[in-house]
Amino acid sequence: MTLQSDTVAKLDPEILSLNSVSLWQITWHRLFRRRSAVVGLCILGILVFIALTAQWLAPYDPTRSMLDVDPPQKIKARSAPCIHLLGCPEDQPQHLMGTDGNLRDQFSRLLYGSRLSLMVGFSTVTFAIIIGTVLGAIAGYFGGWWDNAIMRIMDVLLAFPSLLLAIAIVTVLGPGLINALLAIGIVSIPAYARVMRASVLSVREMDYVSATRALGGNNLQILFNRILPNALTPLIVQGTLGIASAILDAAALSFIGLGAQPPTPEWGSMLGAERNQVFTAPHLVFYPGLMIMLTVLCFNLIGDGLRDALDPRLAQLS
């Protein structure tokens, strides 16, 4: 025994030192070495900062029409951006991104919009992950009749194009942001259930699971203490990428008027409301579109980075 451990220590001291480093530390380490993932994390950081501090950053109330301002400002609906630093006359009120059709400050609306989009992304995916994980775990662990019943329902859900199914659900429940969230959450469940089931199936046969069973662990203990933690990695990747598509779906629903209702500052509905002004007031379409793109991009970059970082086959330990 002593001889053996001595040999190992002599042969590869680096491996020994790694034993004290957890998987998550390695993952973070790898993630930060991928430039694209770092860019994604930076964008996300900025977005979260904007979302948390919107009420201090925004110069105006996002739902306030400039027509209410006393004395009346010299400004028209859908006026172009006016930035004093860039030569806009001082007697005009400053609107960094111009005003929208209702003479509201576009910049303020954009800032508040980040709250909604992040909220949409995190809450729908959390909802879908919780439900999907439970369903997938039950299907994978117990197998047989459970597996068949749950996974066939998931297959049916997967067979619909997700946005169409979401539209159908919203039509039944009625338009509104919460219903849109629910719809997007429901249509994302199958992806997580599948991933979870696949992981559970492979982990279930591992020796340490058998060992726990031999030591008298019951199903719940095995599922939650042994299987779930080890099946979680692909779920995290899937979830990060899922946030991006959830945000995109919510924006699409709002664009066609089924999601956030006016005057809520939501990027998709801002885009939809001004879509006919693409030539006369391009700033009203450009900025919300840009924000949606950036948000989706950052989650996609992080998701890709996480996938590579968590994949043992791509392991470059040093």
Place this chain on the structure above:
Amino acid sequence: MKRNISVLLSLMVLASLVLAACGSAATTTSATEAPATMAPATEAPATEAAPTEAPIPDVSIATFDGTSLSVPAEECNGDYIGAIQSVVATDENTVTFTLCRPDPAFLSKIAFSPFSIYPSEWLETASATDRLEKPIGTGAYVVSEWSRGDSITFTANPTYWGDAPEAETLVFRWSSESAARLLELQSGTVDGIDNIGPDDFDTVRNDSNLALLERPALNVFYIGMTNTFAPFDNQGVRQAIAMGIDRQRIVDNFYPAGSEVASHFTPCAIPNGCTGDDWYEFDAAAAKAKLAEAGFPDGFSTKLYYRDVVRGYLPNVSTVAQDIQAQLKENLNIDAEIVVMESGAFIDASGTGSLDGLYLLGWGADYPHITNFLDYHFGAANPQFGNQSDTYTNLLVEGAQIGIPADAESIYVEANNAIREYVPMIPVAHGGSATAYRADVTNPQAAPLTNEYFAVSDPGGRDVFVWMQNAEPISMFCADESDGESLRACEQVTEALYSYVVNGTDAVPALAESCTPNEDLTVWTCALRQGVTFSDGTTFDAADVVATFNMGLNIASPTHVGNTSTFFYYDYLWGLMKKPGA
């Protein structure tokens, strides 16, 4: 590792909860309550409709024998509420209309495109598809192909009795986006487009290749209220809202040039339309005081319903709705939650008076007469504003029977003032709209009744005239349509006894050479144009006129079928020949 995962998971849940809390603060509570509000709105029409669809169906009281359509004369004083007692082919080229009561607007009504004349044989034998998609008329064009979802192609009618159309082929296309329509016009793929986006007026004006035509504002946009729901049952509340909305601000900021603030419900271009006092001046302080006096010093919560469609009277519906919402909050402290409804459901619910809040709707003139505005909306039988007031319903019935506008003026002064006092709704604007054409199109039109007639327009010498409008026609059997996009297409193919002068509102003879009334305006005798043939080759005569009115009015006739078979305009302008079942 296990601990790390659970920490990560709980962090994620925590983060989403925090964000959800932040988000809902910014969104207003409207979103969460949306399902609850939608449910009654969509279900309401069904429950409301139940009593009107009584278990006993209406019975037909018409008799038709090929040359004569009539109801017994005594029914005019009984349960029959229709206007036509009989339509008789006196001889091959003469048709006599006998009315139950005088109708000075007869010619304006008879010229309306739903009352176009179809061949009697075709009405009996045409297949359902032909009926809806390839109508037979006497007009300058015939339908050669309707490619659903894409376009309708018309070709010149070789046997047309009038001047041959300028362009051999006419094509109708459609797009609901104003930016897309303008793009097509700029690229030269279409010759004319309808409803320029309000922000694009200057773009078109500054383009030397295009011509902009402003359409006179023969319409009205109003904020409706149903006075069977609290708090709108309180006249003080309705008056307060009427004073508390700055209508000038809405027109100045959200309407195109050529629009005006509505001083009355009816546009001033229509005789007697603007008689009586002007609408309430905007006065936020007085409105607030009025609302307090009515028992709501702190305002109240309600809903603001609308359908998200573009119409000439309301080109920016969502923007205007949000501005009204902001004004209600600012001036009266009324919290109005916006509820966007599907167009059909919205029309059903508002028409039956089952919307429990404010709603945004409007009206475009069908025919240029004050009865088309006031009688339709404020007649005793219309439930859309709840209970109508006797102070004006009786006056309207009286005014409708007077032929010369000047004689009816004093009645309409009184009626308009009574409506102003009662506030069943708030008229906001008469919306200007515009069409645009390529500069080389001759005789470009922006018809006040939105019935552009393209046979008289030459597309710069090209063989094909392409027109792009907002939407696809629903069907082309316009006797049973009420949608302007459909009626415009029918206008090219079918003709009525009279028609409106191109780009105007005066009724001029078309298939009739003249229609002359008797002394008390109850009997109209129409001498028909001779030598006219339908596009299927059959000859036009008096029997076709009687058969057409039989199709529209006689609910027992086998030809009384169409797209929905409601025959809206026959019912609304003449009244179907029926009475309630025993």
